[in-house]
Amino acid sequence: MxxxxxxxxxxxxxxxxxxxxxxxxxxxxxxxxxxxxxxxxxxxxxxxxxxxxxxxxxxxxxxxxxxxxxxxxxxxxxxxxxxxxxxxxxxxxxxxxxxxxxxxxxxxxxxxxxxxxxxxxxxxxxxxxxxxxxxxxxxxxxxxxxxxxxxxxLKDNTNIGKYGADFILRTGDKKICVITHCNTGSLATSGYGTALGIIRHLHDQGNLLHAYYTETRPYNQGSRLTSYELLHDKIPSTLICDSMVSALLSSHAYNSSSNKVGHKITAIIVGADRVAKNGDTANKIGTYQLAITARYHNVMFIVAAPSTNGIENHQITKVRVPPEGVKVWNPSFDVTPAELITAIVTEKGVIEKEKGMKEFDLKKFLVG
Incomplete structure (x- = not known):
């Protein structure tokens, strides 16, 4: 559960x-x-x-x-x-x-x-x-x-989970390794989740071999929240730094149990805070670079969408990493161009671009 x-x-x-x-x-x-x-x-x-x-x-x-x-x-x-x-x-x-x-x-x-x-x-x-x-x-x-x-x-989330998992399984792979970013699960919804809902469905159906998830700097939603959910649900998973994704795709996935290279990554699955009419997608900072590396490594990049603190002695405390006086650029979101997105999964189904097109016709899908 x-x-x-x-x-x-x-x-x-x-x-x-x-x-x-x-x-x-x-x-x-x-x-x-x-x-x-x-x-x-x-x-x-x-x-x-x-x-x-x-x-x-x-x-x-x-x-x-x-x-x-x-x-x-x-x-x-x-x-x-x-x-x-x-x-x-x-x-x-x-x-x-x-x-x-x-x-x-x-x-x-x-x-x-x-x-x-x-x-x-x-x-x-x-x-x-x-x-x-x-x-x-x-x-x-x-x-x-x-x-x-x-x-x-909750119904929308479970539909997204099913549609997204079915779409990924069209590749013919029966055992899937995926990567996700930020937290898009029960903690962000009424339950089950969007991008994490797809991962949950793959796991429930016996098709998930392993899920990798990023820390998601600077707020660490991955290392704090996604890790909590995946451990709670006993889903096989490994935490990686945001900067490790390209290396992971290049090595075709590290198997933590055997300390050897394992199965290839089939897809990177993320959520979305906004989706433009052409399919450009605003999401947690770091999403855009994941889409770029997915394109380079020929890995599906799927968007699922319907819509530094530490703890010390049980007290929330701010932890300084760089020296005082350092200038910081700290955006919360970035935009991923539709051209880099394989498919957008909604509770109504999967949206793919028409052959030869770089953008999605979302209006046509939503009206239909």
């Missing part, structure tokens, strides 16, 4: 989020009962990954409302007048929802899924107002919607 970073229960209402800042040294789930606590989880990067951010935002809103509603039913005297008004008046509830969504949107202004989530929940609220729903009915609609978003994301 894959790792769960978001644990939600409807009755009695409960939401716990795995604090990713403490990984891989400590596994601590933190309870979220209010919108403000959800904001802090996202803003402090205790939760990360576009899908997961959107889901935590939605669940923090509905868990807040569920707890308020439960208290209203069982002990209304425990509530202040403003909360009582919110639960008695649909228009006041709508104001609370709007203010809450605006606040959550500020927690991570670059997360597109967060704003999409906000729009969906606001539309549900407006729909309830138009249908003359009372506050309880609107809250129930919001809860149903948030839960469905979580289920839909």
């Amino acid at each position: 894959s790792l769960k970073a978001i644990v939600y229960v409807r009755n009695p209402p409960s939401l716990e989020i795995l604090n990713q800042l403490l990984l891989p040294h400590e596994t601590i789930y933190e309870s979220v009962t209010t919108v403000q606590q959800g904001y802090e989880q996202i803003n402090q990067m205790k939760v990360r990954g576009a899908p997961a951010i959107g889901i935590v935002a939605a669940l923090s809103l509905v868990i807040d409302l569920q707890i308020k509603l439960q208290t209203f039913i069982n002990n209304p005297n425990a509530l202040d007048s403003e909360t009582l008004n919110t639960l008695n008046s649909p228009s006041s509830l709508a104001t609370f929802v709007r203010n809450s969504l605006d606040h959550l949107n500020k927690s991570r202004p670059t997360a597109v899924n967060l704003f999409r989530t906000s729009d969906i929940l606001w539309n549900v609220t407006n729909s309830g107002i138009k249908k003359n729903f009372d506050s309880k009915q609107i809250i129930e609609s919001l809860v149903d919607t948030a839960e469905q978003m979580m289920l839909d994301d």
Whole structure:
């Protein structure tokens, strides 16, 4: 069973989020009962990954409302007048929802899924107002919607895993070695993952020989988070430095168990934060150079997309590596040209470029 970073229960209402800042040294789930606590989880990067951010935002809103509603039913005297008004008046509830969504949107202004989530929940609220729903009915609609978003994301991820694995297996290889970058698994989604979902599916089907994953400097999402997931799921894997990928492709993969060169790498699989209409892809810094080396070594480069700290004495501390005064260039993302991408895997299927083309016709695929 894959790792769960978001644990939600409807009755009695409960939401716990795995604090990713403490990984891989400590596994601590933190309870979220209010919108403000959800904001802090996202803003402090205790939760990360576009899908997961959107889901935590939605669940923090509905868990807040569920707890308020439960208290209203069982002990209304425990509530202040403003909360009582919110639960008695649909228009006041709508104001609370709007203010809450605006606040959550500020927690991570670059997360597109967060704003999409906000729009969906606001539309549900407006729909309830138009249908003359009372506050309880609107809250129930919001809860149903948030839960469905979580289920839909998990379904999308499993579809990506299947489509991506099937596409790779078209090479005829039955035992696959792959490389991945950053963290694109359960920690970044509702569960299973996108690029890591493809790796999970290959493993579940008995087709994965070995997965290699990069440290992903400078934030080390690979060495901290992907390593945690792969070990948790007992997926055969090896951590490598970002600068080792070309050497690994050239040597056709190092076998850690025998200390010898092993099977060739079939594919490099990464996620994406944005995909342009022509297929250019924005992702974690370092992705572009992986695509270049994949092209040189004739290895498939696959994009899966639907959307320095250390621990010392159990305290998060900053660790300085270069001397003080050194100038640093530290971008978070880079763009990989569509020309270097073999295929883009979505929950709807695999998109390939038409013969002789350097760009993808994504509009045609999405409309279809």
